[in-house]
Amino acid sequence: MNTLITLERDGNVALVYINNPPVNAGSLGVRQGLLEAIKQVEDSSDLIGAVLIGAGKMFIAGSDLSEFGKPLENPQLPEVISAIEQCSKPIIAAIHGAALGGGFELALGCDARVACEGSLLGLPEVTLGMIPGAGGTQRLPRLTGIPKAIELICAGTRVSTADALALGMIDAIAEGDLASFAANYVRNMNGKCRVRDRHPQPCDASQIELVSAKALKAGKNRPQVRLAIDAVLNAANQPIDLALTSEREVFQQLRMSNEALALRHLFFAERQSAKRVELKNVEPQPVSRVAVIGAGTMGSGISLAILQAGLDVVLLEQDEAALRRGQERIAGEYMRRVKAGRISQAQADTELSRLHASTDWAHIASVHLVIEAVFEDLTVKRNLLRQIEPLMDKDAIFATNTSYLDVDQIAEVAKYPQRVIGLHFFSPANVMRLVEVVRGMYTAAEALSTGFAVVRRLGKLPILANNAFGFIGNRIYAAYRRECELMLEEGALPAQIDAAMESFGMAMGPFAVADMSGLDIAWRMRQARSPLRDGNARYVDIPDLLCEKGHFGRKTGSGYYLYDEQGRRSEDPSVSDLIVQESMRKGIERRAFSRDNIVDRALLTMANEAALLLAEGVTTRSSDIDLVMINGFGFPKWEGGPSFWAARQSLSNLMARLETMASTSGPGFVKGDLAMFHHLDALQQGASTA
Ligand code: NAI
Secondary structure (H helix, E strand, O other): OOOOEEEEEEOOEEEEEEOOOOOOOEOHHHHHHHHHHHHHHHHOOOOOEEEEEEOOOOOEOOEOHHHOOOOOOOOOHHHHHHHHHHOOOOEEEEEOOEEEOHHHHHHHOOOEEEEOOOOEEEOHHHHHOOOOOOOHHHHHHHHHOHHHHHHHHHHOOOEEHHHHHHHOOOOEEOOOOHHHHHHHHHHOOOOOOOHHHOOOOOOOHHHHHHHHHHHHHHOOOOHHHHHHHHHHHHHHHOOHHHHHHHHHHHHHHHHOOHHHHHHHHHHHHHHHHHOOHHHOOOOOOOOOEEEEEOOOHHHHHHHHHHHHOOOEEEEEOOOHHHHHHHHHHHHHHHHHHHHOOOOOHHHHHHHHOOEEEEOOHHHHHHOOEEEEOOOOOHHHHHHHHHHHHHHOOOOOEEEEOOOOOOHHHHHOOOOOHHHEEEEEEOOOOOOOOEEEEEEOOOOOHHHHHHHHHHHHHOOOEEEEEEOOOOOOHHHHHHHHHHHHHHHHHHOOOHHHHHHHHHHHOOOOOHHHHHHHHOHHHHHHHHHHHHHHOOOOOOOOOHHHHHHHOOOOEHHHOEOOEEEOOOOOEEEOHHHHHHHHHHHHHOOOOOOOOOHHHHHHHHHHHHHHHHHHHHHHOOOOOHHHHHHHHHHHOOOOHHHOOHHHHHHOOOHHHHHHHHHHHHHHHOOOOOOOOOHHHHOOHHHHHOOOOO
16 A cells, blocks of 8 residues: 555554545545555455545545546546445545545445534535536435435535535534544444445426526536536436446546636636745734724725624724715625525624724724725825824734725835735625735735735635736726727727627626726726826727716716616617717728627737736736636636636737737737746646645
8 A cells, every 4th residue: 555545443443544635635646545445454354344534634625636637547536436335344434624526425435424523525526617527426416315416516515514414415423533433333334335225315306497497597507517417317317337437428528628627727726826935934913903994885895894704893984974874884784694594683793793983093003904995096095094104003004905006105105114015805895705915115024914814814815916007907907998998999889899708708798897887987097197198009088988978887877888777788879879980080990890809809908918917027927817807807717817718729829819909909009928828837737736
């Protein structure tokens, strides 16, 4: 046996330890070792059975995903599970920590499952663009029934120990020492008890239809969701060996699909984003009390996110009425969540009791972190920092939620600029997972590390950006939006561009987004930045002309679209006329755009801007850019993000398309080096350790 699998004894029961730190991923070596261990159990006449158990923190967190981008080497997992089932002695799984994916499939191949409190069990393959491929779709429904198995597999639900017991996924909750409990459990068993020998409980066709429809909707109709449902249904309709073969075939095909590659890329991207050399060995400061300044849209949302994470919030405002409105927004959101049954009234009361709203700045002395969400105006923000810094604790950190302002220009007015960072939340801040953590030129490592730790504590995804206009996300989004505006002048209409981008998978098209955010905000920003604009660059006047006509977007009932009382949008002929007239005025001959023309140009722009950001050092990781666009801007995760998209294109073709786009877009378009994405092979293959 190899070092990954070791065999110990508890009397007449073998304890087969899986020891592949840090998460006991099921790798080739683990599978080989398990096969040998099973054979040894079979061959040892003094052993009556065995326990599979994880060394360290968990059972098995899943299969080693780094193997998934290449042909899988034998023995594969179904062979190991088959050996367990064919072994004449009972073999059980003793679970602690996590038994997920292939780890849980291994447990399902055992004769019983016992688990400690606090474990998580489940089959998350669908969330990685695949279906379970080692019997999960056949064995789970034999324990939970078909409808529940569809629900759990399609959503990739991680089930707690107590729920797993109630659903039949485990046979007992372990008490005391897990290994001894499990060994005794084996001694009390009456021989083999294979899951494959059971039949799924009969159920109503209407119930299956209902859960399937729900799962497809929640899973955005992705192919793997439908295929997972079909596979689970086979458990009722086909002999198990036939169903297992077809499950494996589907798994093998999906494993190499673009979607699975994209989702694995994002999985590794998140893991990598958590490991920052800059922050290695830099301890974050403890934060349990945060001041949020400004009780507007963002201040309220940020306060909610902090309260939900169990920290205290001091919400400060300059304006009594604005403070009250902010408090009402926060309390209203809690009321909605209680009404929807998402939290209890008691929990809502506890969390709300940690909110202290005030217009008295003296309260700032007690906090470890200040997050300002006041008006987007450099002078306002600088004055605020000047005013509150003397009141803050000497170690407290000041974070600005600015979208576009220069963090260094804000920090400059501070006595301790090293304690200034950016924490750029996205709206609605209590929902959106992304937070850009901005490092200014003065920012100290401790402040940055604290920012990262707080964002993680809020259950959000921190991504490092160096101080630059628009940081990562807004900068790429601005380039994308500009290119879409150019397409308006050249022949497309807003609804056509939005439909194209939504069909690609963007949560909303760019013009629907613009209407939702309010056209006046971008207008004001363009006015403020007009002295900096390159006079030779091509400039689309359409958004300004709309604003001049009072089309500020959804809130005024008209923007790029018209909105009725219910907020439903329809095309506005006056906007189409305005666009056509603008083309004429500029002497641009309008031409037809296909859906693919639009999508390709939009993606090329995003990838191009990503390359510029990397070249300028705003970020050092293309995978971070992908995480930003997916978690903050509605880019479809099954497409992996703009860098992933670029890396999957033929390079020569990509470069040729960029040349064409640059000449069509005209003056002001800056080309990036798209070849850089092709140097990032790991990005395509997800070749990293799980
Ligand atoms: P808002 O206008 O809804 O709220 C701003 C609040 O700050 C107002 O209630 C105002 O009374 C208060 N305020 C202004 N000056 C103050 C001062 N000196 N002291 C105390 N309170 C003061 O604005 P919103 O949308 O919440 O934006 C706030 C910040 O967040 C801006 O910097 C904005 O760029 C940024 N941001 C906004 C996003 C959005 O989608 N709205 C997204 C990400 C960042």
